[in-house]
Amino acid sequence: MRELPKKLLSTFTPTRDMQYVDPKEFKKILAQATLLPVALSLFLSALFVLQIYSILDENNKVRHSDEVLNYAAKSLQWVIDSETGFRGYIITNNKTYLEPWKKASANFESSARNLLNAVRDNPMQVKDLENIRELYNSWLENANSTLAYRKKFNSTSTDYMIKKRKIYMDGIRSGFDQFNERERELRNTRWHKAEETSKEAILIIIGLGVFLGFVLSSISLMQLRRLSKNYTRAFDSLSAATEHLEETVAQRTHELVLVNKELEAFSYSVSHDLRAPLRGIDGFSQILADDYGDKLDGDALKYLGFIRSGVQKMGILIDDLINLSRLTRTEFKKDNVDLAILTEEIMQEFRVSEPDRKVAFTNFLPQKIDADKGLLRAALHNLISNALKYSRKKDIAHIELGQSFKDGKVTYFVRDNGVGFDMRYYDKLFQPFQRLHPKDQFDGTGIGLATVARIIRRHNGMIWAESEVGLGSTFYFTLG
Amino acid sequence: MKTIPYIFLIEDNEQDEILTIKALKKNKVLNEIKVARDGAEALDILFKEDAPQYAVDLPQLILLDLKLPKIDGLEVLKQIRCNPKTKLIPVVILTTSKEDSDLVSGYELGANSYVRKPVDFHEFAEAVKNLGTYWLLLNERAPV
Ligand SMILES: Nc1ncnc2c1ncn2[C@@H]1O[C@H](COP(=O)(O)OP(=O)(O)O)[C@@H](O)[C@H]1O
Numbered sequence: 001m002r003e004l005p006k007k008l009l010s011t012f013t014p015t016r017d018m019q020y021v022d023p024k025e026f027k028k029i030l031a032q033a034t035l036l037p038v039a040l041s042l043f044l045s046a047l048f049v050l051q052i053y054s055i056l057d058e059n060n061k062v063r064h065s066d067e068v069l070n071y072a073a074k075s076l077q078w079v080i081d082s083e084t085g086f087r088g089y090i091i092t093n094n095k096t097y098l099e100p101w102k103k104a105s106a107n108f109e110s111s112a113r114n115l116l117n118a119v120r121d122n123p124m125q126v127k128d129l130e131n132i133r134e135l136y137n138s139w140l141e142n143a144n145s146t147l148a149y150r151k152k153f154n155s156t157s158t159d160y161m162i163k164k165r166k167i168y169m170d171g172i173r174s175g176f177d178q179f180n181e182r183e184r185e186l187r188n189t190r191w192h193k194a195e196e197t198s199k200e201a202i203l204i205i206i207g208l209g210v211f212l213g214f215v216l217s218s219i220s221l222m223q224l225r226r227l228s229k230n231y232t233r234a235f236d237s238l239s240a241a242t243e244h245l246e247e248t249v250a251q252r253t254h255e256l257v258l259v260n261k262e263l264e265a266f267s268y269s270v271s272h273d274l275r276a277p278l279r280g281i282d283g284f285s286q287i288l289a290d291d292y293g294d295k296l297d298g299d300a301l302k303y304l305g306f307i308r309s310g311v312q313k314m315g316i317l318i319d320d321l322i323n324l325s326r327l328t329r330t331e332f333k334k335d336n337v338d339l340a341i342l343t344e345e346i347m348q349e350f351r352v353s354e355p356d357r358k359v360a361f362t363n364f365l366p367q368k369i370d371a372d373k374g375l376l377r378a379a380l381h382n383l384i385s386n387a388l389k390y391s392r393k394k395d396i397a398h399i400e401l402g403q404s405f406k407d408g409k410v411t412y413f414v415r416d417n418g419v420g421f422d423m424r425y426y427d428k429l430f431q432p433f434q435r436l437h438p439k440d441q442f443d444g445t446g447i448g449l450a451t452v453a454r455i456i457r458r459h460n461g462m463i464w465a466e467s468e469v470g471l472g473s474t475f476y477f478t479l480g
Numbered sequence: 481m482k483t484i485p486y487i488f489l490i491e492d493n494e495q496d497e498i499l500t501i502k503a504l505k506k507n508k509v510l511n512e513i514k515v516a517r518d519g520a521e522a523l524d525i526l527f528k529e530d531a532p533q534y535a536v537d538l539p540q541l542i543l544l545d546l547k548l549p550k551i552d553g554l555e556v557l558k559q560i561r562c563n564p565k566t567k568l569i570p571v572v573i574l575t576t577s578k579e580d581s582d583l584v585s586g587y588e589l590g591a592n593s594y595v596r597k598p599v600d601f602h603e604f605a606e607a608v609k610n611l612g613t614y615w616l617l618l619n620e621r622a623p624v
């Protein structure tokens with residue numbers, strides 16, 4: 001019976017088909033599905049930062065142009081201030097006007113230097129600015145010589161070199177106009193560029209994001225499809241195998257039923273055919289003894305007696321064998337069994353068959369348990385019969401039935417104060433036809449405990465025993 | 481003159497036949513004993529009016545072995561119980577079998593009693609004695 005499940009399983013050997021879903025590959029896919037999006041979002045963020053930087057850069061350039069324009073306006077203002085101061089002096093001949101002029105011209109110098117510094121990467125602007133400075137310097141020279149002339153000749157004429165100064169001034173103005181015009185243009189292009197860059201950045205990030213998202217989801221989709229296909233295939237083959245397994249189980253069950261029937265037929269014919277000749281031997285020896293006894297001497301009669309006792313023992317043996325085989329063949333049905341009543345019935349049988357025995361019988365077995373009544377009765381009958389048999393030499397046999405709890409399980413026991421057995425031969429105890437006591441002291445076939453063990457095993461229980469020679473034995477069992 | 485009603489022993493094993501007859505004789509059963517060796521022969525004897533040997537009367541008791549050649553004991557019992565002529569004859573099953581299923585189907589088919597042939601001849605003789613007392617002496621034969 002133990003081999004059967006293995007046999008069943010052997011027909012269900014997993015084939016290569018079963019490895020549709022490689023766990024390694026699954027892990028890889030899982031890693032891809034998590035790492036890829038993380039990597040892509042990192043990449044997108046980096047790109048985003050870069051774009052932001054370039055936008056900021058363009059904006060800085062625009063601001064720089066604004067600054068340049070600002071400086072230019074200031075420089076122009078200083079030029080105008082110088083001119084206004086100088087003109088004030090020329091007209092009024094009041095020297096107080098010369099003070100702002102001097103200040104303005106110094107301021108122009110530093111302002112122009114700043115401006116030059118700001119546009120030094122633009123050669124056109126630098127050139128224009130140099131031009132303006134030259135013109136201003138020329139204007140300053142002119143103004144200084146006018147001042148010197150006035151001092152020298154003490155003249156108050158206003159138009160000395162005035163034309164020339166006007167030309168310088170106009171040159172400066174138009175120079176600044178050109179400078180400003182160019183710078184404004186530059187600023188506009190930069191502004192446009194910044195705008196373009198922002199738009200581009202947004203477009204690139206959105207576009208790339210959408211594109212990468214799309215690629216990512218198609219990769220995931222593909223992998224999922226492949227996985228699901230593999231799973232479907234694995235499932236299909238598994239259910240096919242299950243079907244096959246069911247078929248196999250049905251087949252095996254059928255075979256088992258057949259074998260069982262065969263076994264039944266076999267033991268049936270054993271019980272008939274083995275016993276029939278024995279009956280003949282016994283019957284005719286008896287008839288010989290009865291009808292021809294006067295023609296036979298004592299020895300012959302004694303031998304006839306031997307024949308008969310041998311035959312009868314063999315009859316008992318055959319019966320025991322058949323009982324044993326039948327025990328495991330009959331249908332197993334659990335019922336609510338009243339142990340107290342069952343054991344009392346068994347004891348009553350023994351009281352009738354052995355009325356001379358003095359037995360102190362204590363029964364502490366519980367009221368109801370779940371078991372196959374017929375089988376349990378046979379088991380208890382065997383255990384009690386042994387307890388009685390092997391305590392036969394005691395004046396008063398003590399037989400105790402009881403239960404104890406161990407690891408949350410009930411253990412039942414049958415205890416006697418009989419001759420006991422040698423624990424050295426314990427492994428023979430539950431083997432069929434194995435006996436630990438000689439026949440001339442205790443008769444028996446050695447099938448009883450094998451039967452008990454089978455019954456307990458059918459209940460998924462365990463059986464074991466403890467004994468001490470001369471003191472008695474205890475047989476323990478559990479019921480599943 | 482009316483013949484003593486006979487006992488019909490249906491038994492294939494010759495030794496068992498001798499032992500059964502011996503046991504009956506030992507218990508002072510004086511009825512004639514007729515024997516059939518298999519189920520087919522038994523049915524012939526019971527139901528064939530023109531059978532030469534045993535057409536006279538019906539048996540008072542049938543001792544039926546279950547394991548018979550050709551037609552087995554249970555089938556014979558079934559036919560006996562189906563036929564109005566024979567259905568009231570007491571039938572005792574004599575068998576080696578201890579199988580519960582035999583016993584149950586035997587009773588289901590209307591066997592009146594069931595005797596297991598033990599190995600011990602003494603026991604067997606005792607069982608036959610009880611059987612003879614009960615079915616031949618105590619039981620009035622039911623009118624046909
Ligand atoms: N209660 C007992 N006390 C001592 N020995 C026992 C007891 N029960 C069983 N045994 C030993 O175990 C052997 C096997 O028991 P069992 O299978 O019942 O066979 P049997 O009783 O027919 O000899 C017995 O021959 C006996 O030696």
Ligand SMILES: [Mg+2]
Pocket residue numbers: 382385386444446447448449
């Ligand atoms: Mg025993």
